[in-house]
Each structure stands twice: as structure tokens, then as C-alpha cells.
Amino acid sequence: MTYLGSFPFVSAMMLSPLEFAEACTRTMLFLITEVLSADVADSRFAVTPSLEQVYAYLxxxxxxxxQDLHLQQPLSARSTEFRECHEYCLRFxxxxxxxxxxxxPCKAQPDQPGYSRHLGLQAISQTIxxxxxxxxxxxLQGDDGTLPNEPAIQRYVVLLLLAASPATLPAHLxxxxxxxxxxPLLVSAVAACAAFLSGDYVGFLRFYKEADFLSAVALAELADLARLRMLWxxxxxxxxxxxxxxxxxxxxxxxxxxxxxxxxxFLAFHGLTVDDDPQNPQGPxxxxxxxxSVEEDGHPLLGCTTLPEWCRFAGPDALLLAKFACHSRSDVVLGRTDPVENQSLCCNESVVCLAARTDKFMRLASPKFLEADRRPRDWKQVRIPEMDDWFNAVTGLVRKQGYHLDQExxxxxxxxxxxxxFSLKEQRLVSRDGRRCLASPDFPLLVNIKV
Known part of the structure; x- marks a missing residue:
């Protein structure tokens, strides 16, 4: 029987379904706060366990x-505690x-003594x-207002499917x-999936670099693969x-x-050397x-004629370590590191970020567009994803609203x-002081339309 908070080994027959669900939640909180970090932090246990022992116990x-919550269905499945416990298990x-x-020692060897990556992914599937x-x-019951963590969890699920089973991703979406x-959390995750599957590894790695910790964990192996493919x-x-x-x-x-x-x-693992000649003014x-040359013979990148399907680099990802460094294990499992929609105000030299946000994302507009008679409710913003045919996408959107390019x-x-x-006529970005620069590094585009 599960350890039920402060009163162990209590029979489920003595509790109502609601009380039982609450007891299960207290059990998970005890495990997360008291046991999860027992191998690295001071705890009340007599013996310090290893990470493998902590994982096996949890x-x-x-x-x-x-399993206990499953036996109490269908009443337990409708409770907040049911969802919270499964969210804790997924993050764990x-x-x-x-x-x-x-x-x-090598990502190509999924099994470790005391831990099996295959069984770990199977547990994730059974939780999802x-x-x-x-x-x-x-x-269906109209309780969607009680699902504050759903967007973040759905984001994790989409990214995990991309890494483990991309063929099932369209059906899931x-x-x-x-x-x-x-x-927004799902929009960005789907865009990252599309970027990887379409070969836009620059956009995919940009998402990986800016993503929250657990999103980056889901994509860690794909990030190494994207790096290898770019080198190839x-x-x-x-x-x-x-x-x-x-x-x-x-x-x-x-x-x-x-x-x-x-x-x-990463470069040394794939056969590339770095010249650190101090006489070179351009740096390493x-x-x-x-x-x-001798270096070309048998080079791992030059010998492969097809796009690499996996990356065998076994070194730790410093970017992922940096994302985890400012959090504790309990913070991660309790959802305190989950991504949230940005609701803060931000300003730069040519943009005003509105305090009133829509259901999709914070809207950005230039000061000129925010005139006295042009309130936020009078206009909408559309985000144009990065694409080769972006100009036709923008002009088509404008014409669909009944406007022509001269009304820019x-x-x-x-x-x-x-x-x-951005000036559609000149197809260049125009800064506040009139300087012009190329647009390609700063896509995707945002289109504000008067309605």
C-alpha cells in the first residue's frame, strides 16, 4: 500500500474518494520534497542513498x-489531485x-545498471x-479553467513525441x-517540430537554446543530432x-x-580541430x-554520404546543465520551472508591449500605430512563421483584409x-534612426492589422 502522507498503510476502504485522492497527493509531495534529493542533500535518513536507489524507490x-488512483476511477479521474499526481510523475x-x-558512457547504449531508458520512456507513456x-x-465537463498546467504538459508531450515517435505526432496534434x-506554448513547440522535420536546424536549435529546462530535456538528443547534421x-x-x-x-x-x-x-568528437594560433588576429x-590531406582520409563527416540518423556524442550538454543549475529537483517536479506565457511589460526603442494581452500572445506595435483612436481592441496581430515565401504570405494576408500595400x-x-x-516596399527593416538592415536574421514577422 502506498505511503499516505503522515498516516502510513491506511486502507483505502477507510477513506472517501476525495480523501483518498488528497492522501495520494500528500504522498507525492512527501516523495518530492523529502526523498527526491536524498542522495545530494542533507536528509533525515540514516544512510545516504545513491541516485539509482532514490530513483528506484520513487x-x-x-x-x-x-495504480491506486486508477482503481478509484471514474471518480478519481475527475479530480484535480488525479491530474496533479500524474503531472508530478511525468516531470519526475x-x-x-x-x-x-x-x-x-554513450547515448547509443540506453541501459544503465539501476536505470533503463527504455523503461523510463515506457513509464512516461503510461503516465501521459x-x-x-x-x-x-x-x-467536456466545462472545468477547463482548472487546468493551468495543461499547456506546459501538452508542450512536453509534443516534444517527447518528436524525439521518440515522430510518426505519431500528426495524429496526436x-x-x-x-x-x-x-x-503560445503549443504554437512554439509545433513550430520547433516543423523546423526539425523540415531541416531548419538553425530555427530548431534557436528554440532549444531559449526553451525551458524540461522542454530542452525532451529535445536533448535531437539537439545533438541537429548540430551534427549542420556540421555535415x-x-x-x-x-x-x-x-x-x-x-x-x-x-x-x-x-x-x-x-x-x-x-x-563536440567538434573534436567529430574529427574537427581548432587552430589556437595566437598570431592569428581573427582568433581561434x-x-x-x-x-x-591526411586529415581527410577516414574523416567521419566526409565519409558519410547521407544525412546522419543519430549522434553518438556522449559529452554533457553545457547548455542543458546551465538551464538546470538554477533549479532544484523538487522545483522541476513540482512544476515551478514550467514555461508560462510572458505577461511582463517590455519596451525597446521602437516597440511598445501592451499590458492587455490576447489569448494567443502579447501583441507588439510601433508607437505610431498606437494612436488615440486606435485602441488594442481595434486591431489584431498575426504572426507569420519563418518561410521562403514570406512576402506572398504577408501581402496575401493584407489583401484578404481588403487593404492594399499603399496603406502600409x-x-x-x-x-x-x-x-x-519592416518596409514592404523596400523589403528592409527600418530602425528608429532611419538605418536599414537586412531582415533575414530577425524573422518571423508580426503583422498588425486595423479591423
């Missing part, structure tokens, strides 16, 4: 809680993926199914409610007859590495082998994601 107890298993990945069902039942799909593309594109070199800081930023040390480890550079600035305006105005 895995068994959390599974017992899920995702945290375990991260903690044990630091101990794996009843949790999503509980979300759907709450929405088709089953989601339209309100959930329109939430660079290796196929440079002039091999004469060789080439790339600045290390630029490549570090391109690969979304936390620092140059992480980038050096990554050397790409010249055709016919009066009936509509186009901004980049930083809030800098």
Missing part, C-alpha cells in the same frame, strides 16, 4: 500512486532522463495516456482541442580542393552551444580538411520579432 512509489521521469544521461484523458474529461493548439552540411559545402576554416565563436553560436569549451568537445578557427502604416504595419518596423 519509481515504485509513484507507480503505486498511479523526464528529470530522471536528464540525471541519468549525465552518467551514460491517463493524464491527457483526464484533461479531455475536464474540458489532430486530436488536440483547438484552444490548446492556439496557446558544412563539410559537404566548403571547397575541399583548397580547404577552409570557420571562426570558432561563430560556429559556437550557430550550433547553439553554451560556450566554446562545449563546442570544442575550426579547420576543415583539404582534399588529399495607416491600416497595417509589419514588424520583425524584435519589434523593428
Amino acid at each position: 519509481r515504485d512509489r509513484s507507480r503505486a500512486v498511479r 521521469e523526464m528529470l530522471a532522463l536528464f540525471l541519468f544521461s549525465l552518467r551514460e 495516456d491517463p493524464l491527457l484523458t483526464a484533461y479531455r474529461e475536464a474540458r 489532430a486530436d488536440l482541442d483547438s484552444v490548446v493548439l492556439q496557446h 552540411m558544412i563539410a559537404r559545402a566548403y571547397p575541399r580542393s583548397v580547404g577552409d576554416s570557420v571562426k570558432l565563436p561563430g560556429l559556437t553560436k550557430l550550433l547553439a552551444c553554451q560556450d566554446e569549451a562545449h563546442a570544442r568537445d 578557427r575550426v579547420l576543415l580538411p583539404r582534399k588529399g 502604416g495607416d491600416r497595417f504595419e509589419v514588424l520583425n520579432r524584435k519589434g523593428v518596423l
Whole structure:
């Protein structure tokens, strides 16, 4: 029988369904706050357990809680406690993926003594199914206002499917409610999935770098794969007859590495060397082998003629470690690190961020567009995702509203994601002081339309 808070081994027959659900929640809180960090923090236990022992104990107890709640259905499935316990279990298993990945000698070997990655993913799947069902039942009963954590959980599920089973991702998205799909956390997650599946690894790694901790955990292996594929593309594109070199800081930023040390480890693992010649005024550079050289013979990037399907890099991701460094394990499992929609005010030289937000995202507009007779309710904002045919997408959207391009600035305006105005006529960003710069680094675009 599950440890029920402050009164262990109490029979479920002595409790009402509501009291039993509350007892299960107290059990999970006890496990999270008292046991989860027992291997690294001072605790009241006589012996300090290992991480494997902590995980084994919490895995068994959390599974017992899920089974006990399952036996109390259908009443338990309609309770907030049912959803909270399953959310705790999901975050705990995702945290375990991260903690044990630091101990794996090679990502190609999924099993470790005391921990099985396969069983961990299986536990995640067994947790997700009843949790999503509980979300759907709450929405059918009109209790969607009691689901504050659903957008973040749905985001984790989408990203986990991308990493573990991308073939099932379209069917899962088709089953989601339209309100959930329109939430900013889901919109950005779906955009990241589309970026990876379409080969936009720059956009995917940008999302990975800016994502919250658990979202990054779900995508950690895909991030290494995206980095490897970008290196493979660079290796196929440079002039091999004469060789080439790339600045290390630029490549570090391109690969979304936390620092140059992480980038050096990743590059060295894949056969690329860094020239640290102090006489070079351009700083350290990554050397790409010249055709016919000793370095080219048997090079792992040049010998592969197809896009890599997996990455065997076993080093820790410094970016992921940095995301976890400012949080405790209990904070992660309790949901205190879950992503939330940005509700803070922000200003820069050419943008005003409105305090009144829509259901989709915070709206951005230039001061000129926010005139006295043009209140936020009088206009809407549409986000245009990064695409090759963005110009036709914007002009088509404007014409659909009955406007033409000459009404730019009066009936509509186009901004980049930083809030800098964009001129459709000149196809350039225009800063406040009149300077012009290329638009490509600052996509996607935002379109404000007067309605």
C-alpha cells in the first residue's frame, strides 16, 4: 500500500474518494520534497542513498500512486489531485532522463545498471495516456479553467513525441482541442517540430537554446543530432580542393552551444580541430580538411554520404546543465520551472508591449500605430512563421483584409520579432534612426492589422 502522507498503510476502504485522492497527493509531495534529493542533500535518513536507489524507490512509489488512483476511477479521474499526481510523475521521469544521461558512457547504449531508458520512456507513456484523458474529461465537463498546467504538459508531450515517435505526432496534434493548439506554448513547440522535420536546424536549435529546462530535456538528443547534421552540411559545402576554416565563436553560436569549451568537445568528437594560433588576429578557427590531406582520409563527416540518423556524442550538454543549475529537483517536479506565457511589460526603442494581452500572445506595435483612436481592441496581430515565401504570405494576408500595400502604416504595419518596423516596399527593416538592415536574421514577422 502506498505511503499516505503522515498516516502510513491506511486502507483505502477507510477513506472517501476525495480523501483518498488528497492522501495520494500528500504522498507525492512527501516523495518530492523529502526523498527526491536524498542522495545530494542533507536528509533525515540514516544512510545516504545513491541516485539509482532514490530513483528506484520513487519509481515504485509513484507507480503505486498511479495504480491506486486508477482503481478509484471514474471518480478519481475527475479530480484535480488525479491530474496533479500524474503531472508530478511525468516531470519526475523526464528529470530522471536528464540525471541519468549525465552518467551514460554513450547515448547509443540506453541501459544503465539501476536505470533503463527504455523503461523510463515506457513509464512516461503510461503516465501521459491517463493524464491527457483526464484533461479531455475536464474540458467536456466545462472545468477547463482548472487546468493551468495543461499547456506546459501538452508542450512536453509534443516534444517527447518528436524525439521518440515522430510518426505519431500528426495524429496526436489532430486530436488536440483547438484552444490548446492556439496557446503560445503549443504554437512554439509545433513550430520547433516543423523546423526539425523540415531541416531548419538553425530555427530548431534557436528554440532549444531559449526553451525551458524540461522542454530542452525532451529535445536533448535531437539537439545533438541537429548540430551534427549542420556540421555535415558544412563539410559537404566548403571547397575541399583548397580547404577552409570557420571562426570558432561563430560556429559556437550557430550550433547553439553554451560556450566554446562545449563546442570544442563536440567538434573534436567529430574529427574537427581548432587552430589556437595566437598570431592569428581573427582568433581561434575550426579547420576543415583539404582534399588529399591526411586529415581527410577516414574523416567521419566526409565519409558519410547521407544525412546522419543519430549522434553518438556522449559529452554533457553545457547548455542543458546551465538551464538546470538554477533549479532544484523538487522545483522541476513540482512544476515551478514550467514555461508560462510572458505577461511582463517590455519596451525597446521602437516597440511598445501592451499590458492587455490576447489569448494567443502579447501583441507588439510601433508607437505610431498606437494612436488615440486606435485602441488594442481595434486591431489584431498575426504572426507569420519563418518561410521562403514570406512576402506572398504577408501581402496575401493584407489583401484578404481588403487593404492594399499603399496603406502600409495607416491600416497595417509589419514588424520583425524584435519589434523593428519592416518596409514592404523596400523589403528592409527600418530602425528608429532611419538605418536599414537586412531582415533575414530577425524573422518571423508580426503583422498588425486595423479591423
